[in-house]
Every structure is written in C-alpha cells, then in structure tokens.
Amino acid sequence: MAIYIIGAGAIGKALAVCLTRHGRDVHLIRGRVDDGSSYSEKITLKLKSGQELTTDIRFNSLRNFTDLNNGLVVLTNKSFGNKDLAKKLKSKAVNSPIVILQNGLGIERSFIEHDFQEIYRCVLFATSQNISKNEVSYKPVAESPIGIIRQNNTVLDTIVKEIDTPEFRFIAEKKIDKTIWKKVIANCVFNSICPLLDVDNGIFHRNTEVFSLARKIIKECVLIANKQGIELEVKEVEEQVISISQMSDGQFISTLQDIQNKRETEIDTLNFEIFRLAKKMNLEAQVKETKLLGELVKLKSELSR
Numbered sequence: 001m002a003i004y005i006i007g008a009g010a011i012g013k014a015l016a017v018c019l020t021r022h023g024r025d026v027h028l029i030r031g032r033v034d035d036g037s038s039y040s041e042k043i044t045l046k047l048k049s050g051q052e053l054t055t056d057i058r059f060n061s062l063r064n065f066t067d068l069n070n071g072l073v074v075l076t077n078k079s080f081g082n083k084d085l086a087k088k089l090k091s092k093a094v095n096s097p098i099v100i101l102q103n104g105l106g107i108e109r110s111f112i113e114h115d116f117q118e119i120y121r122c123v124l125f126a127t128s129q130n131i132s133k134n135e136v137s138y139k140p141v142a143e144s145p146i147g148i149i150r151q152n153n154t155v156l157d158t159i160v161k162e163i164d165t166p167e168f169r170f171i172a173e174k175k176i177d178k179t180i181w182k183k184v185i186a187n188c189v190f191n192s193i194c195p196l197l198d199v200d201n202g203i204f205h206r207n208t209e210v211f212s213l214a215r216k217i218i219k220e221c222v223l224i225a226n227k228q229g230i231e232l233e234v235k236e237v238e239e240q241v242i243s244i245s246q247m248s249d250g251q252f253i254s255t256l257q258d259i260q261n262k263r264e265t266e267i268d269t270l271n272f273e274i275f276r277l278a279k280k281m282n283l284e285a286q287v288k289e290t291k292l293l294g295e296l297v298k299l300k301s302e303l304s305r
Contacts, residue, residue, distance in 0.1 A: 007077030031077030104269025147176020
C-alpha cells in the first residue's frame with residue numbers, strides 16, 4: 001500500500017524517514033505549498049538514543065497526484081488547513097483511508113462533511129522539531145494509539161500495521177474518544193503555557209509554580225470533558241502532563257516553534273474549541289483561564305507575523 005504523508009513538517013519528515021527505511025512506498029507531500037514542485041533531499045533523523053537515521057526523501061506537491069485511492073493518506077499538516085484539504089482530496093482520495101495525526105478537537109469534521117468513508121484519529125505521543133532544513137530531532141514518548149472515527153471496509157489493525165515501525169510505534173485503540181480528550185487537555189497546557197513563557201516542555205516537572213498553572217487549565221478542561229460524557233479524572237491528566245514533560249524535556253512544543261517561525265498556530269482547535277463547547281453548555285465562565293491563555297497565544301502569534 002502506498003502511503004501519502006501530507007505535511008512536510010518535523011513529524012511528517014520523521015514518519016517518512018522511519019517508513020522509508022523499512023521499505024514502505026512513501027510519498028511526502030507538502031501541506032502549505034502546492035506549486036507543482038518535486039525534489040529529493042537527504043533527511044537526518046536524530047533519535048533520543050543518539051542514533052542518527054539518514055534517508056533520501058522525495059518531497060512532492062498535491063497537484064502532482066490525480067488519484068490517491070490506491071493507498072493510505074496520513075495527515076501531519078496543521079489542522080487549520082483541513083477545510084481546504086478536504087475539498088482538494090474529495091476528487092483524489094475519497095475512497096482512501098484517512099489517518100489524522102494532528103492535535104485538537106473536531107479536526108475530522110471537514111472530512112466527515114465531505115463524506116469520506118474511512119477516517120481514523122491518531123493521538124500522537126511523540127515530539128519532533130526541525131534542527132535545520134535537513135535535520136530533525138525526534139523523541140517518542142509512548143506508542144501512539146489509532147482509533148476509528150468512521151470506518152467502511154478497512155480493518156483498524158491493518159492500518160496500524162502499515163505505518164508502525166520500531167522507531168515510530170503505533171497501536172490500535174478501540175475506544176479513542178477518551179484518549180483524544182486526555183491528550184487535547186494536555187495540549188491545551190503545553191501549547192499555551194510553553195509559548196507564553198518561551199520554555200521547553202520540561203518546565204512542568206521542573207517548576208512547581210508553572211505546574212500549578214497547568215493544574216488550573218486541566219481542571220477547567222476536565223469539567224468540559226465530563227459534561228461531554230467523557231469519564232476523565234484531573235489526576236490522570238496531571239500524571240500524563242508530567243510524564244510527557246519528563247520524556248520530552250528540552251523539546252519545544254509545536255506552537256512555540258510555529259510562533260518562532262512566524263506561522264499560524266493550532267490554538268483554535270485546542271483552547272478555543274474547549275471554550276466553544278463550554279459556551280454551548282453555558283459554562284464559558286468555568287473555562288476563563290483556558291480561554292485567556294488561548295487569546296494570549298493567538299495575539300503573540302499574530303504579532304510575530
């Protein structure tokens with residue numbers, strides 16, 4: 001099965017390197033730029049162990065493909081581009097399984113609205129950042145679970161098997177909703193506090209005052225999750241935040257990288273999506289700090305651009 005990775009950022013490159021090295025037929029497609037370009041570059045993936053993996057990766061443009069229905073489409077692009085991407089893929093890959101490796105709530109909505117029949121969500125437990133144009137730092141935190149949003153014929157275990165490698169691990173998750181919420185709440189913490197303080201992910205296990213702020217965000221978001229029928233405890237999310245912080249110490253969260261590189265962020269599908277759901281339930285006053293941090297990140301992003 002051909003694997004089309006859309007989004008040539010740090011995670012897209014890391015996944016492409018791992019899959020290519022294990023013999024998969026990989027096509028890395030740039031998410032932001034669709035200018036018809038096609039070229040190869042050597043990409044070096046630097047692992048936490050100190051090992052370096054260097055592989056020739058072919059970069060491509062979506063317009064160069066007329067039919068992606070013979071393969072698996074994996075999305076590592078920024079989720080704010082999903083609305084336009086779903087429209088483009090409607091004529092190219094509506095019958096292909098779509099695996100979404102993005103942060104946020106409701107990010108699969110555009111693909112459901114365009115009637116894609118096989119949609120899968122992955123909750124990514126790995127961090128990656130570009131060191132230079134051709135070097136990427138990659139740190140896995142845990143196996144990344146994949147679950148079904150909408151499924152037709154393809155078996156979940158087959159999807160997992162296609163993209164799982166020893167360096168970049170995936171597992172099947174039958175009940176993905178709780179996992180999505182748990183990670184989204186952690187992302188609301190990392191993607192708002194770290195960019196505002198200009199610090200790496202390790203700050204939460206190193207600094208008790210910063211973690212106290214994180215606990216306030218977690219408490220607000222867990223309330224909304226519970227109201228949405230998701231059984232979550234504040235303590236289990238706190239433990240996940242600390243675990244991710246320890247495992248990705250020294251790594252910078254994607255939103256901070258986006259601000260530093262003058263790019264749009266995904267904060268709308270994190271803090272602001274929590275607020276949107278809270279508002280629908282007349283609970284907006286209960287998530288005021290989550291919203292405030294989101295607004296500050298958005299302002300910082302806009303000012304950087």
